[in-house]
Amino acid sequence: MIIRIALLLFLSALAVFLVADVLLRLSIPVLPDTLNPIGIALLFSAFILLLANGFALISKLTAKTVFDYFSSHQRLQRRLLFIAQKQQEIIRLFHLKTAKISYLSELKRQRLLxxxxxxxxxxxxxxxxxxxxxxxxxxxxxxxxxxxxxxxxxxxxxxxxxxxxxxxxxxxxxxx
Structure with missing residues (x-):
């Protein structure tokens, strides 16, 4: 909706600039000088409206993301991922320690032999x-x-x- 309004403001600014250009070609000096600031104001307001809409959309998405990040479901998911990662680390550490013990016992056996x-x-x-x-x-x-x-x-x-x-x-x- 806001984008339509900004587009209408932009098109109306273009129309005002076109009318001012036509009036300037018709050699009417006072009216184009008055229409140019109006066209500039319409164009500026269209851009401001688009920027404000973009800023509001970014703020809304940021707030939604922050609330989603701190939601209980996401906290639970992060906790489960943490526990799974910790479990994989423990398994990997177990295998490494097993390999180390096996290597050291084989080395000791070879020395004794x-x-x-x-x-x-x-x-x-x-x-x-x-x-x-x-x-x-x-x-x-x-x-x-x-x-x-x-x-x-x-x-x-x-x-x-x-x-x-x-x-x-x-x-x-x-x-x-």
Missing amino acids: DKNNQKHLQMLSKAIDQQLLALKNHIPETQYKHLQAQHICYKNNQNINALLELQQQIAAIIQA
Whole structure:
């Protein structure tokens, strides 16, 4: 409704300017000078009315949005979204902590396994040393040095399978 009034004021201002222009061409000097301020006033009032209508509409929408934002339904929705987000965060944190615990326990298990393997390697190496010392007088010197060199090489490489084979080889020599 207000936009129609503003449009009518704008059209009437255009009509007044057109009449003033026609009167100016007809060489009537006084009447166009009086009609021009009236046309300007009509045009200005149309723009003021449009601006006031726009400002009122923006104010109305802003007030509606503010009241809607603080309504109990919206507060409840925001609260539910907050709780859902918090729940997802807790689930994500649970999975991260589970992964961390799993990683740390696997790391600890691997360290214990390495430590145990190292301990068994040392025990096996000592057993081979004792067997070699027991065989020292019963086998040729070159064979003894060869077995001892193999023992040192396998021990430095931490090759448990090769050390076990060497121990079996020494046990076969002892039994023979």
